[in-house]
Amino acid sequence: MCKPYIQAWDGCNHYAHKPKAPEKCGKETCLGPKGFVHDDAGSWKTNSTDYNIEKSSGKCSDCVEREKKPDLYVTPKPGRKRNAPGDGNPFARTTRATAASQRSQRNAAAARSAVPDVYREMLREARAEVVAQGPSSSSDRPLKRKRPGEKKIPNAAAAPKEEEPPMSAARSGVDDGNDDDGDIGFEDVVLPPATVQTMVMPSDDDDDDDEALFEDVEIHRGVTSAVPAASESRELTLNLTAQEALMAPRRSADRRKNLSKEAKERRVEIHKMHLLCLLSHVELRNQWCNDQKVQDLLRPLLSEKMTKFLNPRASLTQYGQAESLKSGIHEASIMFKTKFKITERGLRRALWAEDEEQLKNYQLPDDIESAHEKQDFIEAAKTLSGSRDVGAQLFCALLRSAGVETRLVCSLQPLACVPGGPTLPKQQPKIDTPSKPSKGEIYAAAMAKYETKGPDPGATPSPRRRLGHPLAAAYHVPSMTAPVPSPSRPETPQVKRIRGESPYPIYWVEVLDRAYQKWHPVDALVTGTQWKPRALEPPASDRENCMTYVVAFEADGSARDVTRRYAKAYNSKTKRLRIDGIRTGGTAGSGLSGERWWRRAMRKYARPWPTDLDQIEKTELAAEEAKEPMPRNVADFKDHPVYALERHLRRNEVLVPGAQTTGTVGAGSKAPLERIYRRRDVRIARSREKWYRMGREVKPGEEPVVILPKRTPKRGGFNDYNDDNEDNDDDELLDKGDLFGDSAAAAAGTPIYTEDQTDLYQAPPVRNGRVPKNKFGNIDLYVPSMVPAGGAHVAHERAAQAAYVLGVDYAPALTGFQFKGRQGTAVLHGVVVPAECEEGVWAVIGGLTDLDAEMERERRARRAVRMWSRFLKGLRIRERIWAGAVEGEEEGKREGEDGEGKGKGNMIDDGGDEDVDMAGVASDVSEEYFMGEDEEGGGFLIE
DNA sequence: TTTATCGAAG
DNA sequence: AATCATTCGATAAA
Structure with missing residues (x-):
């Protein structure tokens, strides 16, 4: 009962609101969910977190605030058991997705660092290259883009396209409408070769491509990488992964230094690519679920009664309809569970290898899912056997055949994009950790826990099986269940149960409760639960299943990220594992931010016109996010979108004066309790110069909100090392090399101010046709608002010449700096001239241009x-x-x-x-x- | 009681 | 400045 995760109860997610002490899990030492106590001060607190309670309302300040926004407040379901594993608190935030993808990091990296034009050029080349080599990879026929035609992708189109399924076409390229950044030009996206390749989408009847797709996915399903390469994409994956074991080189400091940055980027790239592969995979399976043959095969499984329940008459009450559906689903899933045999291993979490050896000796389990093509899938429908994933897919097809609106849901299991996760299991328990031999055994024991008895020849495939790897025999190969030499295992190969699979599903299904316009999860095979979104998230310690991206595909092929419905701690935990949650270093120019990338990736699956239902669900998910409870440990407050701790503030961040405390948290049990603030009360403070570069000016008389201590110059000459990259946009750029205040600030540190302390900068006006200039003879024009009164910005390269010809006073506009190396170079763009001359200057420019042309x-x-x-x-x-x-x-x-x-x-x-x-x-x-x-x-x- | 896991430290 | 490896302590589970 005591779950590793935050426990939540219906309605309010705050411990303070819990009507009475939580139920205990039965252990006397258990205080309820993670030590829940009631202190004398009149507030509830957990061992580490408590809340301020307003006397008048008896509610905590957090909730009072939330209630002011009823749209975010979701009425608790009546009668929910608090500790029920299935539901509880939610919360979630609205992130959406985007995507592009990549693979050749060569191209991507180059693209990233280049200036725009060059960047585009390279992109074009890269695409051309892909086109050239793409088709040669896994299939002889031309590659098809998965989503045909995004309007904005003219160039990408270099790859031969084919018509794709109608539904895809319908939704392709249409903007989401509610999406705010719909305008990102495609050119901004890194769309390296792999994308094209990865996104190959087989049409329904195309077996060849199906195969190719599957293989792609296959690579990742196991453990990334170690599949003997056949196709180029595999090779790529293998190389990337093996080349420098990303997780491994922690040992020596020097190696780390050299690798960390690159490794990080690479990890992210691979993560993205993997995600795209997985999305394609699910999309394909979702299409299979629509197959008539499959549905015809399955339909007979449903009794009349079930069908009736599943399609409640509209004359019933809302409640009646919902209940009817519910019981229909219940019956159907029981039935399905008994009839379907799980005979193969499904998808599982992909893990990084720690070193190359692991990859060399890695091999996929023998009993890996064999449904590569649709024909296999149909076969599985006939025999009602296969992996649990196929089972869930068939169940989806089954429900669809009965007319129930059903989504196929998959919890994607890509390679982690952040370091620190679990790695490939050491394969030889005895050998793996010389220092602590016991560890291997411990691990084996842990794995054994998952294994449901039984002989599982599959889990411990013979190393030699791996074709021709020279080292295969020599190296110790390992099986997770180490002690047993699998092949020689005499045990009866009886009921083939899948050992070692996570007790939580990878695939499941959502059905639409039309009466309430709500989607409900149903997992017939693994947990056997329905209507319990919270029951499907595996604990963080599950090595086989990590819930990070949950994507739901509808029958029409559209998909949506519904992670927030299922993750119990989306903001504080899950988000950190996602591409759209990691700080992709503010490093400017590093392509698309993770968030935009994911949004873009998912947009390909978005419905062209969001329906009301979509809207409702969106609201629901946002509400779930809003209901997420506070973290109870300090680590989770870091970079939390809602809360903030003082200790985590960056040096240029500062709390707004009246910031309210929303609670306290203590590190560990004995604690100086720390106050919790809301993230929105955190302001970024900047130096005068920095503000100036943003077109703002510190008001006279303002005291700096804080004075940044001078940077301790690193001894040992020119430190750099970490200096060059990390200066992301905000802040640091300025105190460092700049034309301004170097000298002044140097002495005592840099005073910084918040935005409130600044006004819009008013440039000295143009008087008598004289444009004010700085000491370099230019005029600072970092933002458009800095154009002086009476002046006009003529942004044309020949503007200066024109102004000169005209004889009017002008000043070249300094619009920014380009930092290469550690020296900033001024970027001049056009000139500022007196407003009355603007037209004339433009005219002259026109003339000059004509003249040029003529000459x-x-x-x-x-x-x-x-x-x-x-x-x-x-x-x-x-x-x-x-x-x-x-x-x-x-x-x-x-x-x-x-x-x-x-x-x-x-x-x-x-x-x-x-x-x-x-x-x-x-x-x-x-x-x-x-x-x-x-x-x-x-x-x-x-x- | 022992053991495994997780969070905090810095 | 931040990540990483390691240690330690608390807690949950056996």
Whole structure:
């Protein structure tokens, strides 16, 4: 009963509101959910957290606040058992997804660091490259993009596209509507080769592609990487992973130093790629669930009664309908559970390897799911056997066949994008940890716990099976259930139960309760629960199953991220494991932020027009997020979207003066209790210079909210090491190298101010046609609002020239700095001129441009003429020579006629070709031809 | 009581 | 500044 996770009860998520002491789990030492006590001061508190209670309402300040926003408040379901594993507190936040993907980190990395244009160029090249090699990979036929046509992806389209299933087409590329960042240009996205490849989506009847897709996924399902490579994408994965074992090099400091940054990026890249693979996988399975053959096979399983329950008459009351559906589902899942045999291993969590050896010796379990193609799936429907994943999919098909709106839900199990997670199990318990041999055994024991008895030859596949790996035999191969040499295991291969699978599902189903317009989870095979979203999240210690991304696919192919419905601590725990939750370092220019990436990835699956139901669900999920209880340990407060601790404030962050405490938390049991604040009361403070660069100016008389101590210069010469990268946008950039205040601030530290203490910067106005300038003769124009009164920004490269021509006063606009190395270089963009001159300047610019064009035309014309004359000259020479040599017929005549021209030709002939022989002429001409610019096609003007 | 897990430390 | 490895202590489970 005492769950490792935060326990929640209905309604209010605050301990303070719990009407009475929580039930105990039966252990005398258990105080209820994680030590729940009532103190003398009149507030409830847990061992580490308590809440301020308002006397008048008896509620904590947190809740009072929340009640002011009724839309976020969800009425508790009546009669819910508090400790019921299935539900409870929720909370969740609205993150959405996005995605692109990647693979060649080469390209991605390069793209990241490059300036925009270059970046785009490279992107284009990368795409071209993909196109070139893409099709050759796993399939001979042209790759298909999974989602056809995003409108914004013209370039990406380089890859051959094919029509995809109609439903996909319908929703492709349409903006979500409620999504705020819908306008991101596609060009901003890193869309490396892998994307194209990964996103290959087989059409329904295309077996080949199905296979390819499956294989892709297969790689990841096991443990990333170690699959003998057949396709390029596999190879890629293998290389990336094995090349530097990402988790491993913790030992030596130097290795860490060199690898950490790169390894981090790589981890993220792989994570993304893996996610896309998994999404494709689920999407495909979801399509299979729609298959008529499958549904026809399954439909007979439902009794009439069940079908009736599943389709309640609309004449029933809301409640009646809901209950009917519920019992129908119940019956159906019981039935299904008894009829379906789990004979294979389903998806499981992918883990990083710690070193290459593990990869070399890794092999997939023997009993891995065998449904590679739809035909297999149909077969599984006939025999009602397969992995639990296939089971859930068939169950989904079953319900759909009965007319129930059903979603296929999958908890994606990608490789972690953050360090620190579990790694591949050491394979040889005895050997693995020399220092503590016991550990291996412990591990084995732990694994054994999961294993449901039984001979499982599958779990311990023979190492030798791995084709031709030279080391396979030599290396100790391991099985998770170490002690048993699997192959020799005499035990009866009886009921093949899947050993070692997590007691929580990877795949399950959601059904729509039409009456209440609500989706409810149903897991028939693994936990056998329904209507209990909270029952499906595995504990954090589960190595086989980690709930990080839960994606629900509807029959029409659209999908939605419903993680918040299932994760008990989305904000404080789950989010940290997600691509959209990790601090992808504010490092500017590092491509898409995780959040945008994921949003983008999921948008591909979004419905073009959100329905009312979508809206309702969105609200519901947001409400769940809002209801998430406070973390009870200090670590979870770090970077928490709602709460903040003083101890975690960054050096430039500061609490707003009136910040309210919403509770306290103590580290451990004995604690100086620390106050908990709301994140929204945290402000970022900046130095004067920094504000200035944002177009703001500290008001006169404001006291700095804090003075940043001077940076302790690292001894040992030029430290750098971590200096160059980490300065993300906010803050640090400024105190460091800048033209301003270096000297002033140096002495006592940098005073910093909050935004409230600043006003919009008013640049000195333009007077009498004079534009104010700084000491470098420029004008600072970091943001548009910094344009001085009476001035106008003419953002054109020739503006300066134009202004000069006009004779008006102007100042080049300093719009920012480009930091490469540690030196900032000023970026000038256009000029500022007196407003009244703006039009004139633009006009002149237009004129200059025209002039340029004209001059260019002339130049080309001149060159062309010159070339022609040279050519003619050559012809004449040639003619003359031939005239002399052949001495004949018509030649003579012609020569006579051309006498004048001949002379001219000779005179021109100072260009340098003295050779007057045939060959000389010829070569001369051709040389000229080639040397000419492309534009002059051998003397012809190309307009 | 012992053991495994998790959080805090710094 | 932040991550990482390690230790220690509290707690939950056996």
